[in-house]
Amino acid sequence: MTPKPLTLAEKLWNDHLVVKGENGAPDLLYIDLHLIHEVTSPQAFDGLRLAGRDIRRKDLTIATEDHNTPTVDIHLPIAEPTSRAQVQALRDNTKEFGVRIHSLGDKNQGIVHVVGPQLGLTMPGLTIVCGDSHTSTHGAFGSLAMGIGTSEVEHVLATQTLPLKPFKTMAINVEGTLRPGVTAKDIILAVIAKISTGGGQGYVLEYRGSAIRSLSMEGRMTICNMSIEAGARAGMVAPDEITFEYLKGRPHAPEGADWDAAVEYWRTLKTDEGAVFDKEVFIDADQLDPFVTWGTNPGQGVSLLDAVPNPDSIADPNERAAAERALEYMDLRPGTKMKDIAVDTVFLGSCTNARIEDLRVAADIIKGRKKADGVRMMVVPGSQKVRLQAEAEGLDKVFKEFGAEWRFAGCSMCLGMNPDQLAPGERAASTSNRNFEGRQGKGARTHLVSPVVAAATAVRGKLSSPADLES
Amino acid sequence: MEKISTFKGVAAPLKRSNVDTDQIIPAVYLKRITKTGFEDGLFANWRQQEPDFVLNQPIYQNAEVLIAGPDFGTGSSREHAVWALRDFGFKAVFSSKFADIFRGNSGKQGLVTGVISDADTEAIWSVIDANPGIEAKVDLPNQTLSVGEITVKFDIDEYTKWRLMEGLDDIGITLQNEAAIAAYEAKRESWKPRTLPAKGV
Numbered sequence A: 001m002t003p004k005p006l007t008l009a010e011k012l013w014n015d016h017l018v019v020k021g022e023n024g025a026p027d028l029l030y031i032d033l034h035l036i037h038e039v040t041s042p043q044a045f046d047g048l049r050l051a052g053r054d055i056r057r058k059d060l061t062i063a064t065e066d067h068n069t070p071t072v073d074i075h076l077p078i079a080e081p082t083s084r085a086q087v088q089a090l091r092d093n094t095k096e097f098g099v100r101i102h103s104l105g106d107k108n109q110g111i112v113h114v115v116g117p118q119l120g121l122t123m124p125g126l127t128i129v130c131g132d133s134h135t136s137t138h139g140a141f142g143s144l145a146m147g148i149g150t151s152e153v154e155h156v157l158a159t160q161t162l163p164l165k166p167f168k169t170m171a172i173n174v175e176g177t178l179r180p181g182v183t184a185k186d187i188i189l190a191v192i193a194k195i196s197t198g199g200g201q202g203y204v205l206e207y208r209g210s211a212i213r214s215l216s217m218e219g220r221m222t223i224c225n226m227s228i229e230a231g232a233r234a235g236m237v238a239p240d241e242i243t244f245e246y247l248k249g250r251p252h253a254p255e256g257a258d259w260d261a262a263v264e265y266w267r268t269l270k271t272d273e274g275a276v277f278d279k280e281v282f283i284d285a286d287q288l289d290p291f292v293t294w295g296t297n298p299g300q301g302v303s304l305l306d307a308v309p310n311p312d313s314i315a316d317p318n319e320r321a322a323a324e325r326a327l328e329y330m331d332l333r334p335g336t337k338m339k340d341i342a343v344d345t346v347f348l349g350s351c352t353n354a355r356i357e358d359l360r361v362a363a364d365i366i367k368g369r370k371k372a373d374g375v376r377m378m379v380v381p382g383s384q385k386v387r388l389q390a391e392a393e394g395l396d397k398v399f400k401e402f403g404a405e406w407r408f409a410g411c412s413m414c415l416g417m418n419p420d421q422l423a424p425g426e427r428a429a430s431t432s433n434r435n436f437e438g439r440q441g442k443g444a445r446t447h448l449v450s451p452v453v454a455a456a457t458a459v460r461g462k463l464s465s466p467a468d469l470e471s
Numbered sequence B: 001m002e003k004i005s006t007f008k009g010v011a012a013p014l015k016r017s018n019v020d021t022d023q024i025i026p027a028v029y030l031k032r033i034t035k036t037g038f039e040d041g042l043f044a045n046w047r048q049q050e051p052d053f054v055l056n057q058p059i060y061q062n063a064e065v066l067i068a069g070p071d072f073g074t075g076s077s078r079e080h081a082v083w084a085l086r087d088f089g090f091k092a093v094f095s096s097k098f099a100d101i102f103r104g105n106s107g108k109q110g111l112v113t114g115v116i117s118d119a120d121t122e123a124i125w126s127v128i129d130a131n132p133g134i135e136a137k138v139d140l141p142n143q144t145l146s147v148g149e150i151t152v153k154f155d156i157d158e159y160t161k162w163r164l165m166e167g168l169d170d171i172g173i174t175l176q177n178e179a180a181i182a183a184y185e186a187k188r189e190s191w192k193p194r195t196l197p198a199k200g201v
């Protein structure tokens, strides 16, 4: 009998099964890599202390500081007491329990989802967890990567396993060739607009098709990162030569015979011919434009060439009401061309789009151009290493000459837990992943965009694509 | 977690229904970085604003059994609500109806949540009113709650009861699979990453 064809997600699940759950009990899965940051870990460490437990596998655990860290004057103590206490607790806990940590000032400090891949710890065929919903980023390597809650963080620290119920699988097929100026960010914003912010609930998404295959690892990470914005538990892309090329030579990548064995196994990590997904979605890459959001959830997006939609044209009464509320919060009128929307701030940063490639494409667009009057641009590299790499390439000079602020690494204005916030009523073009009310500051208005749209917007002062700068 | 069987403790009457998690512990107490020390947040608004509130009375300072009105623990999923009750000293809460998530969280933290009828709740409140500070006896194996002359049956699901009696939290249950976990680890491929010793620093 030939074995049943499996999807990539099912293969990864089976390969990590420690105990198969019976009578409705969840399966117990082994966790290969556990990433930690300061916001969701303190109670987990305290729980270990209360129960007198130790960390089972310190050698599969790594911590970094990101959500609360300042992006200027990083040599000074953190001003806000709660932020300072959370960062200090992480330092104390990792010291007490012997966990590797990359603190502010260290070249590997940065957003946890940028640090894992850059160290070569994130690789195909793993289960990866972190107390953070955007852990889905790591699925770009062909791993099963999920965000977890604080109790689960404690559970993984103590046992290196997690009880989980199986997910359903969804294929997101993106075929065709992207036009110039259209990027991975536009693909994922289009996917979310299509399946809605709840459409992925209960599913692991596998991104497939020629448009995905032709993306760099950075682009694939951008897409997997925002799987959670469609409600999915995880997103993934099957590994290929691009994945192996990206990994080879990174600090923790396998070497010698281990590398060969790994690649041999990694090549099997794809959905089998004939495997059946619970659901399939199709996106035509040839037809995609740069995508931007107009509302207050990531599913409320349109082509940059379009206008703010009229809520009256939305059939579903709940969605219509949500659109009306969103337009009021965003202070936008139906019919306004997206390209006529002026912004106060451009934020280039976050775990979605602050890798070296994102900085390169943005720098390429602004180089030799002048920043629009009155617009503020903040560039926050995803990690200190990205910052150093950008400086080695002279990108920092391009940004500074343009008039942008060149910052230190962290989550920054993605969620404004540190002082990097928008003022009430301010409008931003942001390369981050969430445009919720108040996410970037109380009363702040966010338009999610790709790095190229962010850069072009900083030049024109209104939402723009690079094509708009030529005329 | 401690194994729970039969215990006695002062019973406090909370004669309110729909006590949601915001009432059990207001959001301002959630900023902490510890898993203990939440007793000051328990019913904080009521304790601060209502001098007559039951837990402000000296006789209930050491209460261990809470007899509450229906729909206890509704609202957000915050585990802090359970931590606050536990840190104050409560070992058991009884109500005619609990919110599911609160009840699930309680079971994981060693807090007994027993369902009793509305009539039994009223009867027990009367006994307490007549004898403030009276102790209640909770018999988990037999699922009975006794206060004074009254003994009533309470409901608790079998799985949670088993966990509480064995003193097992989720982690404890997983660790019963130690052999399977160790066997899985023994097979770990050598190409898989380790964070230690640290490279690339």
Ligand code: SF4
Residues within 6 Å of the ligand: A066, A067, A111, A112, A113, A132, A134, A350, A351, A352, A410, A411, A414, A415, A432, A433
């Ligand atoms: S950059 Fe934003 S989305 Fe990413 S981990 Fe930080 S706060 Fe979360």
